[in-house]
Amino acid sequence: MNAPPPLTTPRAAADPDPTRAIIAECLRETRIRYTSKGNTFFRPRLRGVNYMQVGKSKIIDSPFTITIEWLFEQFRRLRNGWNRLLDELFPRSPALPEGHRDSRLVGRLVFAAERGYGPPIHNMHLEFWGRTYWLAWRKIAEGRTDADGCFALPFPLRAARALSIRSLNLEIQKTTRAYFRDGAPHFHFDLFRAVPVAKSDLIGMDYNLRTIALDYWLYRPAATTPRAVVDEQAGTPEIYSQGRNDALIEQATPIEITKTKHLEQIDLLPGTLTIEEIEADYPINLTRCIERRLPGYTRGDDWFGERMMNGMNRGCFVPDETRPGHFWMRYFGVCWYEINDVYALPDVAILYRLKDDGLPLPVEIRLTGRLSRGDDDPFYCRAFTAADPEAWLQAKRVARVAGAFCTEVEEHFSGTHLNAEQYAVAAYRNLRLNPVAGLLLPHLKEVSLIDHTADSGLIRGYIPTATALTYRGLLQRTRDILGVQDWRGWRPMTPISAAHSCAKAETLFWDVLGAYVDAFFAEHEAGIKAHWGEIHRFADDLVTHSVPVFVTAARDAPPPDPRYRELAAERLKHYARQYAFDPDLPRETVDGELKAVSRITAARTWDEAGERDWRNLKDACRYIIMQATYMHTWINEHQYDDLGEVRYSCGGLRFGDAPSGVMGPESDDAIAPDLTRSTEMLFFTNFLSRTEYGFITRNEEGDVNPLLIRLLEEKREAFRALGVDIDSIESRTNI
Numbered sequence: 001m002n003a004p005p006p007l008t009t010p011r012a013a014a015d016p017d018p019t020r021a022i023i024a025e026c027l028r029e030t031r032i033r034y035t036s037k038g039n040t041f042f043r044p045r046l047r048g049v050n051y052m053q054v055g056k057s058k059i060i061d062s063p064f065t066i067t068i069e070w071l072f073e074q075f076r077r078l079r080n081g082w083n084r085l086l087d088e089l090f091p092r093s094p095a096l097p098e099g100h101r102d103s104r105l106v107g108r109l110v111f112a113a114e115r116g117y118g119p120p121i122h123n124m125h126l127e128f129w130g131r132t133y134w135l136a137w138r139k140i141a142e143g144r145t146d147a148d149g150c151f152a153l154p155f156p157l158r159a160a161r162a163l164s165i166r167s168l169n170l171e172i173q174k175t176t177r178a179y180f181r182d183g184a185p186h187f188h189f190d191l192f193r194a195v196p197v198a199k200s201d202l203i204g205m206d207y208n209l210r211t212i213a214l215d216y217w218l219y220r221p222a223a224t225t226p227r228a229v230v231d232e233q234a235g236t237p238e239i240y241s242q243g244r245n246d247a248l249i250e251q252a253t254p255i256e257i258t259k260t261k262h263l264e265q266i267d268l269l270p271g272t273l274t275i276e277e278i279e280a281d282y283p284i285n286l287t288r289c290i291e292r293r294l295p296g297y298t299r300g301d302d303w304f305g306e307r308m309m310n311g312m313n314r315g316c317f318v319p320d321e322t323r324p325g326h327f328w329m330r331y332f333g334v335c336w337y338e339i340n341d342v343y344a345l346p347d348v349a350i351l352y353r354l355k356d357d358g359l360p361l362p363v364e365i366r367l368t369g370r371l372s373r374g375d376d377d378p379f380y381c382r383a384f385t386a387a388d389p390e391a392w393l394q395a396k397r398v399a400r401v402a403g404a405f406c407t408e409v410e411e412h413f414s415g416t417h418l419n420a421e422q423y424a425v426a427a428y429r430n431l432r433l434n435p436v437a438g439l440l441l442p443h444l445k446e447v448s449l450i451d452h453t454a455d456s457g458l459i460r461g462y463i464p465t466a467t468a469l470t471y472r473g474l475l476q477r478t479r480d481i482l483g484v485q486d487w488r489g490w491r492p493m494t495p496i497s498a499a500h501s502c503a504k505a506e507t508l509f510w511d512v513l514g515a516y517v518d519a520f521f522a523e524h525e526a527g528i529k530a531h532w533g534e535i536h537r538f539a540d541d542l543v544t545h546s547v548p549v550f551v552t553a554a555r556d557a558p559p560p561d562p563r564y565r566e567l568a569a570e571r572l573k574h575y576a577r578q579y580a581f582d583p584d585l586p587r588e589t590v591d592g593e594l595k596a597v598s599r600i601t602a603a604r605t606w607d608e609a610g611e612r613d614w615r616n617l618k619d620a621c622r623y624i625i626m627q628a629t630y631m632h633t634w635i636n637e638h639q640y641d642d643l644g645e646v647r648y649s650c651g652g653l654r655f656g657d658a659p660s661g662v663m664g665p666e667s668d669d670a671i672a673p674d675l676t677r678s679t680e681m682l683f684f685t686n687f688l689s690r691t692e693y694g695f696i697t698r699n700e701e702g703d704v705n706p707l708l709i710r711l712l713e714e715k716r717e718a719f720r721a722l723g724v725d726i727d728s729i730e731s732r733t734n735i
Ligand SMILES: [Fe+2]
Pocket: 412, 417, 632, 636, 688, 735
């Protein structure tokens, strides 16, 4: 996201308080903007998102390679231009041939499966085309598959067997994207596969193409969560828009070059580089900016509380039952996941007292688990307060780092990326004629692609080397967290005070979405009901492929030690509040697994459905758009604010060599991330925060419903008062 809102407390900008004025200035100064750099022909550049690496990405920097790339680009443009010319020279007339339709092209479309055939593909658009010897197109027939995936396209045999026809193809069309024109959703179809039909085989009656299995939006069989098969060699289910790729290349290339320079220096002369020098090579972030003008302020209690409440973490406050005005915030540590022996990740419990201004002040921090290599009790708890200033400073840092880890891995990757992808796969597989496709697809596009890139770059690459969890541990943890995500009953965070601007803004956006979804459903009621079968299939896929509710499946269960069982119960209770997930709702069991995603409808047609199903669908749509837009935007764009200074916060602190472990000063290089991880962290936080593209109000690709834009514009000032710039809210999760 390239224009993060000036997030702070609502009163920041106008307050005469000099501290607030400095914070407001730094927010303005470090705000990310996306600007074109003009002529960039011989500037080094990245090839695209999929070329991003945790180490050195494939940068094109030699003039020879740049020229070859340029020639290739010209070839591609020429080829596209040629194809456009051919389209103009040989237009495809939509008219069907005259004559008695005495023959039929029949067959069945199903999803490919590892063994046998998968379920049928309904409502796929089909066109039967002939090509003459002089390359003109002749439409012979068109239609679509039925609920069983079957099709029977009637056509005049004479038209198909005309002497002028040289070849025949059945074209299977896929919905590439939805866009809005004149207030109504339209769908763009592209050829998915052409099936040749031998002219000589058409001898009357039915010509049977039998069952055709398509590699169309398949679920990845071995994935731990519902994921799409994305195979760069065999073909991806969708592609990035050109604008998205351009934004990436424009913004990411300079920081990629910075990272490459650091990695080479670390290889050759590691002693010549420091964390501070690495930071100085990246754009300044919010905390470094404030530190420069108010030394020590960002390590103080006020800033700690403010950022935990209204920063990237947007922490979950649980009232202390015995002390009014006091709240607990929890971040769970290594738990029972597979870990390495390099980084600490204790359980963190922070007690806050609300100040008169409504912002929280930390008064106690409890760290449970290993803080040093010498510790061997994962349940040993230590409590810290400001009474011991040195230890208090260190405990706040450990808490901040644990919060950053949980926010990134759980809320960001699992709660928004993986969560949105499970809805994306089900939507693309099933929604074609139902207007709900126009409502959801613009917000679900490209998430399968960015998650695929994150698999290698982050989940398999960077995070296991920069935090306590291994790759296996991360897979299990993200699956577990997806097990507490459900559309049913979800609601935004409840503000705990007037200064809780993050929760207020969340509610405001949720209200906008409520009005938008209501209006959309009212306008498209007939279409939604007429194609209810697609909603049934959508709901089916969601439930069938959903992960189980948190630790209810045998394979996800915590270790038998009762302390781990107790920890699992504590986590579920906390997550239920954090993610507004009700574990006690009646849910479906499929193949012995209690599924986390609730069923939207069990009715195959609207006649069998009821008002409850209607409400369910509306609730689910509102939730899906909320997660894929606002909830993702919040964390993604604030990463650089809160994770742009290595010694302040990072993915993990190392145990180091001293008996005190992570409870050491910030200056201790043995516990801070090493140089490689330092530059990689700043690279990733810059990369993720700066390369955003696809904003609701900018509507770069004409795929955001103007009604949503209008409803959001009406609240522009209300959002601004809460420190949120609506122009920075992304329309989809694609970075
Ligand atoms: Fe993201």
